[in-house]
Amino acid sequence: MKRDSRLSSVLHALLHMAGQDRPMTSDELAACMRTNPVVVRRTMGLLRQAGLVSSERGHSGGWRIKADLAAVTLRQLHEALGEPTVFAIGNRHETPDCLVEQSVNAVLDEAFAQAEALLLERFASVTLADLSAEFTRRFKEIKAPER
Amino acid sequence: MKRDSRLSSVLHALLHMAGQDRPMTSDELAACMRTNPVVVRRTMGLLRQAGLVSSERGHSGGWRIKADLAAVTLRQLHEALGEPTVFAIGNRHETPDCLVEQSVNAVLDEAFAQAEALLLERFASVTLADLSAEFTRRFKEIKAPER
DNA sequence: AAAAACGTAATAAGGTAAGTTGCATGAAGA
DNA sequence: TCTTCATGCAACTTACCTTATTACGTTTTT
Numbered sequence: 001m002k003r004d005s006r007l008s009s010v011l012h013a014l015l016h017m018a019g020q021d022r023p024m025t026s027d028e029l030a031a032c033m034r035t036n037p038v039v040v041r042r043t044m045g046l047l048r049q050a051g052l053v054s055s056e057r058g059h060s061g062g063w064r065i066k067a068d069l070a071a072v073t074l075r076q077l078h079e080a081l082g083e084p085t086v087f088a089i090g091n092r093h094e095t096p097d098c099l100v101e102q103s104v105n106a107v108l109d110e111a112f113a114q115a116e117a118l119l120l121e122r123f124a125s126v127t128l129a130d131l132s133a134e135f136t137r138r139f140k141e142i143k144a145p146e147r
Numbered sequence: 148m149k150r151d152s153r154l155s156s157v158l159h160a161l162l163h164m165a166g167q168d169r170p171m172t173s174d175e176l177a178a179c180m181r182t183n184p185v186v187v188r189r190t191m192g193l194l195r196q197a198g199l200v201s202s203e204r205g206h207s208g209g210w211r212i213k214a215d216l217a218a219v220t221l222r223q224l225h226e227a228l229g230e231p232t233v234f235a236i237g238n239r240h241e242t243p244d245c246l247v248e249q250s251v252n253a254v255l256d257e258a259f260a261q262a263e264a265l266l267l268e269r270f271a272s273v274t275l276a277d278l279s280a281e282f283t284r285r286f287k288e289i290k291a292p293e294r
Numbered sequence: 295a296a297a298a299a300c301g302t303a304a305t306a307a308g309g310t311a312a313g314t315t316g317c318a319t320g321a322a323g324a
Numbered sequence: 325t326c327t328t329c330a331t332g333c334a335a336c337t338t339a340c341c342t343t344a345t346t347a348c349g350t351t352t353t354t
Contacts, residue, residue: 002309002342003237011251012239025299033239036344041300057300058352074258088235090150092159092180099289103282104158111221111269119262126254135250142246149311149340172330183313188331205321208330 004084006043009033010077011131013044014053018069018132023055023062043081050080069132074123086116151231153190156180157224158278160191161200165216165279170202170209190228197227216279221270233263 013029026037026044033040044063047053054066078084090112091105160176173184173191180187191210194200201213225231237259238252 002340003232003235004342005237005239006342007236008239008248008251008255011255012245012248015247015251027299032245037300038302038345039343041302042343045301055300056352057298057350059298059354061299061352063300074255085150085235088150088232089154090152092152092155098159098179099285100162100282101155101159103278103285104155104162106285107273107278107281108155108158108221111266111273114269115262115266118265119258122258122261126258131250131254134254135247138246138250138253151311153311174330184331185314185333186312188333189312192332202331203321204319204329204331206323206329208321210331 003088006081006084007074007078009035010043010047010081011074011128013040013063014047014065014072014077014128015131015135017053017063017065018128023060023064025062029063046082047077047080050076052076052080065128068129070127070129072128074126075120078120078123086119087112150235153228153231154221154225156182157190157194157228158221158275160187160210161194161212161219161224161275162278162282164200164210164212165275169207170211172209176210193229194224194227197223199223199227212275215276217274217276219275221273222267225267225270233266234259 012033013024016029016032017024026040029040029044030037044053044055048055052065052067052072054064056062056064091108093101094105096102096105159180160171163176163179164171173187176187176191177184191200191202195202199212199214199219201211203209203211238255240248241252243249243252
C-alpha cells in the first residue's frame with residue numbers, strides 16, 4: 001500500500017525553513033525533498049490554510065513559517081493535512097448487516113481507536129522546536145562523536 | 148487509501164465457522180463476506196500455513212478451525228497474514244542522507260512504534276473466544292432489548 | 295516589459311489490495 | 325469408473341489512492 005508521507009514531508013520542509021531568515025521557494029523545498037514544486041505548493045497550501053505558514057508571490061517570494069516553533073505540534077500539522085487515515089488495516093464493511101461482522105468490527109475498532117489515540121497523543125507532545133533540538137543534538141553528535 | 152481488510156475478513160469467517168460442526172466451503176464463506184471464493188482460499192491458505200485451520204478437498208470438503216478458540220489471538224491471525232503494514236502514514240524516505248530528515252524520521256518512527264506496540268498488545272489480548280462471546284452478548288441484547 | 299514566484303486544474307504514473315478467470319488436482323458418491 | 329464438488333494455484337484485470345507532471349493563469353519585483 002502506498003503510504004501518505006506528507007507529514008514527514010512537511011516536517012522536513014519546515015525544519016529547513018526554520019533555519020532560514022528569507023522565504024524558501026517551492027523549487028528549493030522540492031529539491032530538498034526530491035519531489036515536484038507543485039506537490040510542495042499543494043501540501044504547504046494546507047498548512048497556509050491552517051495559518052501555520054505564509055506564502056508570497058513574485059520575486060523573492062516563497063514560504064515562511066508564521067508560527068512559533070515551540071507552539072506547533074505534530075498533531076496540528078496532522079490536522080492541517082486533513083487528518084488523513086492513520087491505519088492501513090481496517091474493517092471490510094463499515095456498517096455490515098451481519099451481527100457477527102458487527103461484533104468483529106466493534107472489537108477491532110476499539111483496538112484501533114486506542115492505538116490512534118496514543119499516536120495522536122504522541123504527536124501532540126512533539127513540537128517543531130523539539131524536532132529542531134533533536135536535529136541539533138544529532139548534528140553535534142556527528143561533529144564530536146564518541147565523546 | 149485502500150486498506151487491508153483481511154484481518155476483519157478472516158475473523159468474520161472464523162466466527163461463522165466456529166458455529167458449525169461441518170466444514171464450510173470457500174463458496175459459503177465468500178457469500179457471507181460478499182467476496183470471491185478464490186480470495187477466501189488465498190486468505191484462509193495463510194491461516195492454514197500457520198496451523199490455525201485445515202482444508203479438505205472433494206465432496207463435503209471445506210474449511211475447519213483446527214485450534215481452540217480461546218487459544219487464538221488476533222495477534223496470531225495478524226502474524227499469520229504476514230504482519231501487514233499497520234500504518235497508512237509513513238516516512239517519505241526510509242534512509243535519507245539529509246540529517247534533518249533523519250531527525251524527523253527518528254521522531255516519527257518512535258511515535259509509530261509506540262502506537263503499533265499498543266495495537267499489537269490489544270490484538271494479543273483478544274481471542275476468538277472473546278469475539279464469540281461478544282457476538283453472543285450482542286445477539287442476546289437484540290432478542291431481549293432494554294432489559 | 296521581463297523574470298520569478300505562487301495558484302490551480304487536469305491528467306498521468308505507479309503501486310497495492312481485491313477481484314476474476316482458467317485449469318489442475320484430489321476426494322466422495324452414484 | 326465416472327461424475328461432481330471441492331481446494332490449489334497461477335495469471336491477469338480492476339479499482340483506488342498517492343504522488344508526479346503538465347499547462348496555464350496570476351501576482352510581485354526588478
